[in-house]
Amino acid sequence: MSDTPRAPGRTTHLHELLDRLSLEEKVHLLTGETAFTLPGNEAIGLAPLAFSDGPTGVRGPRFIGGDVVALFPSATLIAGSWDDEVAEEVGRMLAEEAQRQHIHVVLGPTVNLHRTPLGGRLFEAYSEDPYLTGRTAAAYVRGMQERGTAACLKHLVANESETLRNFMDSRLSEPALRELYLLPFEIAVQDAHAWSMMAAYNDVNGVPATEQDHVQNQIVKGEWGWDGLIMSDWYATKRTAASANGGLDLVMPGPDGPWGDRLVAAVRAGEVTEETVDGHVLRLLRLADRVGGLTPEGQEPRGWAQDLPAVDSPVRQEQLRRIAARGMAVVTNNGALPLTPGAASDDGTVALIGRHAIDTVDMGGGSAVVNPPYRSTVAEELTALLGERVRVTDGPAVRDRPVPADPAFLTDPATGTPGMEVVLLAADGTELARTHEDSAEFSIGWDDDLDRIPATAVLTTTLANEAGSVLLGAVGAGRWTLAAAGQELSAELGLAGRDPGEAVLRPPAFAEVIELPAGAAVTATVALDPVDPREVLLADASLGLAEESHLLGMSALGRTALVAAPAPRPDDDLLAGAEAAAAAAGTAVVVVGVTEEQETEAADKTTLALPGRQDELVARVAAAARRTVVVVNAATPVLMPWLEAVDAVLVAELPGQEGGHAVAAALTGALEPAGRLVTSWPAADGAAPAWDVVPDEDLVLSYDDGTFVGHRGYHAGHAPAPLFWFGHGLGYGRWEYGAVQVREGPGGPAVTVEVTNTSARDSRETVQVYLQPAEEDQPIRLVGYRGADVPAGATSVVTVACDARLLRHWDEAAGGWAPLAGGELVVARGLGDVRARAPLA
Numbered sequence: 001m002s003d004t005p006r007a008p009g010r011t012t013h014l015h016e017l018l019d020r021l022s023l024e025e026k027v028h029l030l031t032g033e034t035a036f037t038l039p040g041n042e043a044i045g046l047a048p049l050a051f052s053d054g055p056t057g058v059r060g061p062r063f064i065g066g067d068v069v070a071l072f073p074s075a076t077l078i079a080g081s082w083d084d085e086v087a088e089e090v091g092r093m094l095a096e097e098a099q100r101q102h103i104h105v106v107l108g109p110t111v112n113l114h115r116t117p118l119g120g121r122l123f124e125a126y127s128e129d130p131y132l133t134g135r136t137a138a139a140y141v142r143g144m145q146e147r148g149t150a151a152c153l154k155h156l157v158a159n160e161s162e163t164l165r166n167f168m169d170s171r172l173s174e175p176a177l178r179e180l181y182l183l184p185f186e187i188a189v190q191d192a193h194a195w196s197m198m199a200a201y202n203d204v205n206g207v208p209a210t211e212q213d214h215v216q217n218q219i220v221k222g223e224w225g226w227d228g229l230i231m232s233d234w235y236a237t238k239r240t241a242a243s244a245n246g247g248l249d250l251v252m253p254g255p256d257g258p259w260g261d262r263l264v265a266a267v268r269a270g271e272v273t274e275e276t277v278d279g280h281v282l283r284l285l286r287l288a289d290r291v292g293g294l295t296p297e298g299q300e301p302r303g304w305a306q307d308l309p310a311v312d313s314p315v316r317q318e319q320l321r322r323i324a325a326r327g328m329a330v331v332t333n334n335g336a337l338p339l340t341p342g343a344a345s346d347d348g349t350v351a352l353i354g355r356h357a358i359d360t361v362d363m364g365g366g367s368a369v370v371n372p373p374y375r376s377t378v379a380e381e382l383t384a385l386l387g388e389r390v391r392v393t394d395g396p397a398v399r400d401r402p403v404p405a406d407p408a409f410l411t412d413p414a415t416g417t418p419g420m421e422v423v424l425l426a427a428d429g430t431e432l433a434r435t436h437e438d439s440a441e442f443s444i445g446w447d448d449d450l451d452r453i454p455a456t457a458v459l460t461t462t463l464a465n466e467a468g469s470v471l472l473g474a475v476g477a478g479r480w481t482l483a484a485a486g487q488e489l490s491a492e493l494g495l496a497g498r499d500p501g502e503a504v505l506r507p508p509a510f511a512e513v514i515e516l517p518a519g520a521a522v523t524a525t526v527a528l529d530p531v532d533p534r535e536v537l538l539a540d541a542s543l544g545l546a547e548e549s550h551l552l553g554m555s556a557l558g559r560t561a562l563v564a565a566p567a568p569r570p571d572d573d574l575l576a577g578a579e580a581a582a583a584a585a586g587t588a589v590v591v592v593g594v595t596e597e598q599e600t601e602a603a604d605k606t607t608l609a610l611p612g613r614q615d616e617l618v619a620r621v622a623a624a625a626r627r628t629v630v631v632v633n634a635a636t637p638v639l640m641p642w643l644e645a646v647d648a649v650l651v652a653e654l655p656g657q658e659g660g661h662a663v664a665a666a667l668t669g670a671l672e673p674a675g676r677l678v679t680s681w682p683a684a685d686g687a688a689p690a691w692d693v694v695p696d697e698d699l700v701l702s703y704d705d706g707t708f709v710g711h712r713g714y715h716a717g718h719a720p721a722p723l724f725w726f727g728h729g730l731g732y733g734r735w736e737y738g739a740v741q742v743r744e745g746p747g748g749p750a751v752t753v754e755v756t757n758t759s760a761r762d763s764r765e766t767v768q769v770y771l772q773p774a775e776e777d778q779p780i781r782l783v784g785y786r787g788a789d790v791p792a793g794a795t796s797v798v799t800v801a802c803d804a805r806l807l808r809h810w811d812e813a814a815g816g817w818a819p820l821a822g823g824e825l826v827v828a829r830g831l832g833d834v835r836a837r838a839p840l841a
Helices: 010-019 023-028 075-080 084-100 130-145 174-181 183-192 213-223 240-245 261-268 274-290 314-327 378-389 533-539 550-556 571-584 614-624 659-668 711-715
Strands: 051-053 105-107 150-156 169-171 196-199 229-232 329-333 350-353 390-393 420-425 431-437 441-444 456-463 468-475 478-484 487-493 509-516 521-527 558-566 587-593 628-633 648-651 700-702 735-745 748-757 763-773 781-790 795-801 808-811 816-819 823-828 834-840
Touching: 010 274, 023 261, 023 274, 075 084, 075 130, 075 314, 084 105, 084 130, 084 314, 130 150, 130 174, 130 183, 130 781, 150 183, 150 213, 174 183, 174 808, 229 274, 240 261, 240 274, 261 274, 314 659, 350 378, 350 571, 350 614, 378 390, 378 659, 390 571, 431 441, 456 558, 468 478, 468 487, 468 521, 478 509, 487 509, 509 558, 521 558, 571 587, 571 614, 587 614, 614 628, 628 659, 648 659, 735 823, 735 834, 748 763, 748 781, 748 823, 748 834, 763 795, 781 795
Parallel strands: 051 105, 105 150, 150 196, 169 700, 196 229, 350 390, 350 587, 587 628, 628 648
Antiparallel strands: 329 648, 420 431, 420 456, 441 558, 456 521, 468 509, 468 558, 478 487, 478 521, 735 748, 748 795, 763 781, 763 823, 808 816, 823 834
C-alpha cells in the first residue's frame, strides 16, 4: 500500500518534506529513538514525538515510577456508563494529562472484545459487544483529538487473551473478523477519525498481526480509506520485509529493532520498494502534523496547554469520582441500597468488612499501571461519610504473590525520604549508577540510559516496622540475598514461561516472615539472571521467530522490587472477626474482589472464583448479619455462590484514585450507580459461549464461537443462561415502559419509547435496542442505546437510533456486505429484562 498519489494542500507539503530525505533518513524515522519517543529531523521541522501508555492514565515516558499522574477508572467503568458524554469527557481529560507531560500520542483506547471472561487484560477493554465498544471508543477519541492529542486504537486485531500472546495464532472466520473484531476499529475510524492504531502481538489466521496485508493494507488503509499510522505493539515486530510490506508504518520501541539498517538493506535488495517506505513516512509526517510536532519553516512550534488541573485538584477529584460512580452497576437489591440511617436496624450501624475495603484495588496490572497522587479506600471514605456508624474489619488474604512494599514503609538512609537507595554495578564491580527511588521498585534496561546492562543491584532502606514479625522478600529474576538485623534470606528466582515480557510484567517473587527489631535496616542484593532468553526463544522452532525478531530485544528488560510489610494475621482469625462484626451491626457491607494477579497484562485467569477464602467470608457474614451488601471490586465477572444469601450487590470494578470516594457515594446514594454491565456474567466456570484462552500444541486458539460472542451466544442457547446479562443494571429507580414506535431514520430505523420513573428518586435509565435477525444463523445484536435522566415520578420520551453497521452481515460467498433480511427489534434493560418487541420492516 502506498501514499504516492499526491492530494492538494497539506498532503503536497508532506510530499515536499519527504522529497528532502534520503532513504537512510526516512528509515531512521520509522523506529523509536527510545522506549517511548520517536526521533525528530530539524531539517524538515520534525520534532521528536513522545508516546505514553494510557488505558487508565497518561503514565508518561517511564515504565516504572515516573511522574505522579491521575489514575482513571478502568475502561470497563467508562463503558459501563453507556454514555458518549462520559467517554468524551474522559478523552478530554486524558488529553489534558498528556499536554501537561508534553505527550503527543496516548496509546489507547483498547478496543479488543471481552470474548472470554478469563482474559487477563479485559479491564483495559470496553466490553464484549463491538457496537458498545466502538461507540465508546469513538467518543473517547473525539474528546482526546479535539485537543490535539492523538489516540491510538489497539490491538489490531483478535487479541482477546494474554496466554502466549507473542506466539499464538488467533484463527477466526472472515465474518467474525469483519462483524466483531474489526468493527470497533471501523466505528472509531468512521465516526472519530482516530489518528493511529497499534498492531497486536499475536498472529491472525497464520500471519503475524504486524505483517497483515489483508487487515492493514486491504481493509484498514484500502477499503476504509484511512490515512492514519499503524505502529507495532512494543517488541511485536517479528520480520523486516514482511512487516514493511504488510502495512506496518512504525516499529516500537527503539533504538534497536528489525528495521533500521535491515530495512535499508531490504530496499537495496529489492525486497521492499522505496515507494512503500515513502508511504510509511508520509503517514508518520501526517501524524506529527496533526499533533503539532511538524513546524513549517519560519513558524514557531506549537505550544503546550497551560493552567491545567493538577492531578489531585478538586476539579480532577470531582470528575474521577463522578465518572467512576456512574459506571458502577447495582445487579441485585432487596432494599438494602442505598444505605440510609436506620434502614437496617434501629441504630443503623454498618460493619464494613474485607481486605478490599481497607486496601481497595483501583487499577489492573501491566502497562496500565500509573503512579497516582493517592488512592482512596472504601474504609476511609465510607467512614468519612457515616462516621461512628461504621466499624471496619479486615478479611482473609486475597493475594498469592508478594507485592512491592508501600513506600511509606521504607526510608532511604541516604536521603531520609520515603523509598530506597539503589546502586547498580557492572560485572567487574564498577558502579554504574546510584539513585534514590521513591517507590519500592525499579526497572532494568527499559527506562535507564546506562552504557552497560548491570550485573548486580543493591537496594538499601530502613523499615518503619515495630518490633516483631515482618514479611520480607523481593520481586524480580535473579539470585537474591537480603540482610536485616543479622539475619539473611536468599532465593534464586527464575522466569517460568516463554513470554519475553515476563520479567517486566509478571516477574517472579518470594517472601518469608521473620522477626525483626523496630526500624530494621535492610540491604537486598540481586545478581541478575545471566541466562539470555534470546537463546531460549530462538532455539524453540515452534515459535517461528526470525533472527531479526524485535521480541528478542526484551531479553535485557527486567523489573525489581523489595517486599516488606507487617506480617499478616491468620485467615481463620480474620474470618471469625468478620463474623462477629457482622452479627453486631445492622448492615454488613462486604467488599470482595480480585487483584492485579488476575486482572493484568501478560496473564489470563484460570477461574472466575474469588481468590482466597472470600466466598467463605461472604457466606459466613450473610449467615450472621441482619442485612448484607456485597461490593465487587473487580472489572470482570466473578462467581457468586452466595448470591441468594445476600440482599444487594454493587459491582464497583476498578474505580481509580477516587475509588473509595466513588464507592461510598454510590452506596449511600450521594451519586447514583446507574451503570449497566458491559459483559455477561457466567453462572459457573466454563458456562460461557467462549472460554479457553490457552492455545493448543500448535499455538492455535480457535475462535469457534464465530459471531456468537457473549450475550449473542447466550441468547442463542450456546451456553447456560448467565448469572447476569450484558446490559443489566438496576440503578436506584424503578421503570415502566410504554408503547414502542419504529420509524425509518436517515441512518437506519429509530425506536421511540416512553419511560416512566415510578420510584421516589431521580434516576437514569438506559434504553437498549437489539435486533433479532430473521435468519436463523444470525445472532441477536445490540444496535442502539440511549440514556435519559428522569425525575422521580416523571415520564421521558427516548428515541434510540439504530446503527446501520449492525444491520448487515459479511457474505463470504460474495466477498462483501449484505443487508439482514428483516427481523425483530427488542427493547430491553438488558436481555434478561425485555420490555417490548417490534418488527423491523
